[in-house]
Amino acid sequence: MSLSRHMALAALAAALLVITGTSADAQEKPRTGGILNWFDYGDPGRLDVHAESPLVVQQATAGVYSGLLQYDPDEPSKIIGDLAERWTASPDGKTYTFHLRKNVKWHDGQPFSSADVKASFDRVLNPEFKSPKCGAALKPMVASVEAVDPNTVEFKLKFAAAPFLPSVASAWCRVAAKHILAKYGDLNAPEAQIGTGPFKFKKYERGSVIEWEKNPNYFITGLPYLDGVKQFILVGGPTQLAAAKASKVMLWDAWPPMRKTQADELARARTDVDIYQAPINTVFFVYLNAKKPPFDNPDMRRAVNLAIDRQDLVSKALEGAGVPCAILDPKLVGDFALPLDEVAKAPGCRQPKDADIAEAKKLVEKHYPGGIDVEVAVRQVGNYVDRGQLVIAQLRKIGIRGTMKTHESAAGYAAFGKGDFTIIASQDRAMDINEPSGVFHIAYTTDSGSNYGQYSDPKVDEMAERALKETNRDKRKQAYWELQRYLLAKGDHASIAVGWVEGWFFKDKKLRNYKPGLTTYDNNTFMKVWIAQ
Amino acid sequence: MSRAVARFVVAQPLGAAGALVVLILIAVALLAPLLAPHGPKETGFAPYVAPSREFPMGTDQVGRDMLSRVIWGARLSLYVGVASVLFGITLGALWGAVTAYVGGGADIGSQRVVDCLMALPPIILALSLMAALGQSVNNVILALVILLIPTAARTVRSVALGIAATPFIEAAEAAGASRARIVFRHLVPNCLASYIVLVTTNISYAIVVEASLSFIGAGAPPDEPSWGGMLAAGIQALETAPWMVFFPGLAISLAVFGLNLLGDSIRDLTDPRLRGGLG
Numbered sequence A: 001m002s003l004s005r006h007m008a009l010a011a012l013a014a015a016l017l018v019i020t021g022t023s024a025d026a027q028e029k030p031r032t033g034g035i036l037n038w039f040d041y042g043d044p045g046r047l048d049v050h051a052e053s054p055l056v057v058q059q060a061t062a063g064v065y066s067g068l069l070q071y072d073p074d075e076p077s078k079i080i081g082d083l084a085e086r087w088t089a090s091p092d093g094k095t096y097t098f099h100l101r102k103n104v105k106w107h108d109g110q111p112f113s114s115a116d117v118k119a120s121f122d123r124v125l126n127p128e129f130k131s132p133k134c135g136a137a138l139k140p141m142v143a144s145v146e147a148v149d150p151n152t153v154e155f156k157l158k159f160a161a162a163p164f165l166p167s168v169a170s171a172w173c174r175v176a177a178k179h180i181l182a183k184y185g186d187l188n189a190p191e192a193q194i195g196t197g198p199f200k201f202k203k204y205e206r207g208s209v210i211e212w213e214k215n216p217n218y219f220i221t222g223l224p225y226l227d228g229v230k231q232f233i234l235v236g237g238p239t240q241l242a243a244a245k246a247s248k249v250m251l252w253d254a255w256p257p258m259r260k261t262q263a264d265e266l267a268r269a270r271t272d273v274d275i276y277q278a279p280i281n282t283v284f285f286v287y288l289n290a291k292k293p294p295f296d297n298p299d300m301r302r303a304v305n306l307a308i309d310r311q312d313l314v315s316k317a318l319e320g321a322g323v324p325c326a327i328l329d330p331k332l333v334g335d336f337a338l339p340l341d342e343v344a345k346a347p348g349c350r351q352p353k354d355a356d357i358a359e360a361k362k363l364v365e366k367h368y369p370g371g372i373d374v375e376v377a378v379r380q381v382g383n384y385v386d387r388g389q390l391v392i393a394q395l396r397k398i399g400i401r402g403t404m405k406t407h408e409s410a411a412g413y414a415a416f417g418k419g420d421f422t423i424i425a426s427q428d429r430a431m432d433i434n435e436p437s438g439v440f441h442i443a444y445t446t447d448s449g450s451n452y453g454q455y456s457d458p459k460v461d462e463m464a465e466r467a468l469k470e471t472n473r474d475k476r477k478q479a480y481w482e483l484q485r486y487l488l489a490k491g492d493h494a495s496i497a498v499g500w501v502e503g504w505f506f507k508d509k510k511l512r513n514y515k516p517g518l519t520t521y522d523n524n525t526f527m528k529v530w531i532a533q
Numbered sequence B: 001m002s003r004a005v006a007r008f009v010v011a012q013p014l015g016a017a018g019a020l021v022v023l024i025l026i027a028v029a030l031l032a033p034l035l036a037p038h039g040p041k042e043t044g045f046a047p048y049v050a051p052s053r054e055f056p057m058g059t060d061q062v063g064r065d066m067l068s069r070v071i072w073g074a075r076l077s078l079y080v081g082v083a084s085v086l087f088g089i090t091l092g093a094l095w096g097a098v099t100a101y102v103g104g105g106a107d108i109g110s111q112r113v114v115d116c117l118m119a120l121p122p123i124i125l126a127l128s129l130m131a132a133l134g135q136s137v138n139n140v141i142l143a144l145v146i147l148l149i150p151t152a153a154r155t156v157r158s159v160a161l162g163i164a165a166t167p168f169i170e171a172a173e174a175a176g177a178s179r180a181r182i183v184f185r186h187l188v189p190n191c192l193a194s195y196i197v198l199v200t201t202n203i204s205y206a207i208v209v210e211a212s213l214s215f216i217g218a219g220a221p222p223d224e225p226s227w228g229g230m231l232a233a234g235i236q237a238l239e240t241a242p243w244m245v246f247f248p249g250l251a252i253s254l255a256v257f258g259l260n261l262l263g264d265s266i267r268d269l270t271d272p273r274l275r276g277g278l279g
Helices: A003-020 A022-027 A055-061 A114-125 A134-138 A164-169 A178-184 A237-245 A260-269 A298-307 A310-317 A330-336 A354-367 A384-396 A409-417 A437-444 A458-469 A473-490 B002-011 B013-030 B066-102 B104-119 B122-133 B137-164 B167-174 B179-190 B192-215 B227-235 B243-270
Strands: A035-040 A069-071 A079-081 A084-089 A095-100 A142-149 A152-157 A199-205 A209-214 A228-233 A273-288 A322-324 A372-379 A400-407 A423-430 A495-508
Touching (some): A069 A164, A114 A134, A114 A142, A114 A152, A114 A178, A152 A164, A199 A228, A273 A298, A273 A310, A273 A330, A273 A437, A298 A400, A310 A322, A310 A384, A330 A473, A372 A384, A372 A409, A384 A400, A400 A423, A423 A437, B002 B013, B013 B066, B066 B104, B066 B137, B066 B192, B066 B243, B104 B137, B122 B192, B137 B179, B167 B179, B192 B227, B192 B243
Parallel strands (some): A035 A228, A372 A423
Antiparallel strands (some): A273 A423, A322 A495
């Protein structure tokens, strides 16, 4: 880990310490009982955390399951065991052995064993199984998973890979019960939400609320402190803000973050909350469908890449809270990110935009002399509709006349997953791990989990794989710099990074021991959270 | 002409005020490209700028001039209102007149269809239609046409039934006039007064439905300058930028108020009972 990364994490940890009042928490005796109320930004519809990528799916099920590993609820930058008590790595870094906790029970009373771990990871690693988060991260690295005995599991890697442990600890790589997978075939139904986590899945009322209740047999004695967690499904900024202002929710640490104006409004309405600004390890992407006209044409993709004014979008849509243009955010991955002053000179990012707009216009005119009409899709979540309008306005300057089509959240995911779109004006993609490889395996390589545009460039795949396999830190950094330079210079990718998203969040001052994760949605098991009187 | 106007102003002062508002609305809609200082979709300004000399109605959440959007919104509202009412009321009126004259099974059957359509709450029906048709201004018009047809059919049918029983229709039948001639030469022209009242009173209704659909995100696409859409965006920043709600809200209120005053006035003038002071 680089010095700058250490410094970034230390600074973030210090900030979070102030926000969450850890020193005060440590002096107080945790109080048991109470229900934590917060919200999902949309209705997840499907609940299979292995198979889905919407953040609401992860949020809906986070406290129900355990992972082999987890990010420490007390110190979110640190990886600790969860179902694994301890683990060892072979000297060549290609074999990891996990020793599991004994006497762990599933919520239905069945005993947990290594067979469950194998079944879960075999499932996400199956080439036929679409696993856009856990699977997309692990498939390039993991060769096989074996249950050595009922309490030991061995992972064989294809090569020594730095992102392996962070990926296994990701909240998307939860362990599901083998007998439940056999019974239901997937994890979509509420009845299939049988985990080993601190909370049991209690209720899912479509479009209304998701509830968990305390697991009295949780394998860590004394936890959780809360009696339960309620997640209201609140769609749209005004509804979410109204609930926050009316003290109906105690926490806003999920996507979408509040914008500055919303945070100011909340600060005027409530004095019993701590409001803080933070990066959320999420990229705001514009996607082009590389399999359909007109964006199957590299010139047209290049035109859009040149025309999108990232700075304007970050300034207006994110109210300035974000890092425009960057493929990797230095605040999150330190010097693995290409220096921002170099990024700012890249085609499409450089300001003023006049030369890029003129070039983009020529490219469009070359193929569509009278301009072209396209449908611009967005999901009706967060402020995507506003972002979409800005993108449409920018594209109009180069002769691409967009008409907006809005989708309900789950319906949008379904359409985008099938390639049923021309342009997606806004889709935030959260990283699974706070590691440079994350973003490339989310959106840039051919098999990446959120490569909605179905873009494929063998050179990108080869460069990403080479960087992933590199064990020497400096060489790895150089490999990622080369990859970023290549993507910025070529400028015809179907996943266009507008910027890294930051925003404002809050937590009720009565909430104790809540530490926001370094990636959105890690640490939302609430296993150690409690509510003061 | 000027005398007629003066007589109208004296006889119907509220109607005259409504007519003035409607005339201004039409003028603003027609002259939008000349009156609006900026394009309605131009996003080149800072967001949430309060009303000032440069932006008399402020800017919205993505940096568009609200004055330009409100001006262009008049064009969109009027287009939706007039087009949907002309198509919807005309088709409904023809349906009502024809089935009233034909009578029998055709009349009974068609009225049951009207019953079914009228049994559905209008906004639910409009929402369902928009969900099926997809978001566009022309689809809003189509949804409104489907909403307006049954109202017009039921109203005009009741008028046409009365006219069909009058001696001049019997005389036309006795003279051997064809059914089509009787309907289009004698029946329909005599329903014209009802038709005009339906048109004038329903334009404001259509504008309100369009604004309502856009407000809930099911009407015109969000970047179109729809007053309802502007209201919806404004709600998101009610405390920060109240002008985003105030001006489109004012525009909707004024337009509907003016159209209602005018519609009421025309109804009064065309209804002999009200005209004679019997109403």
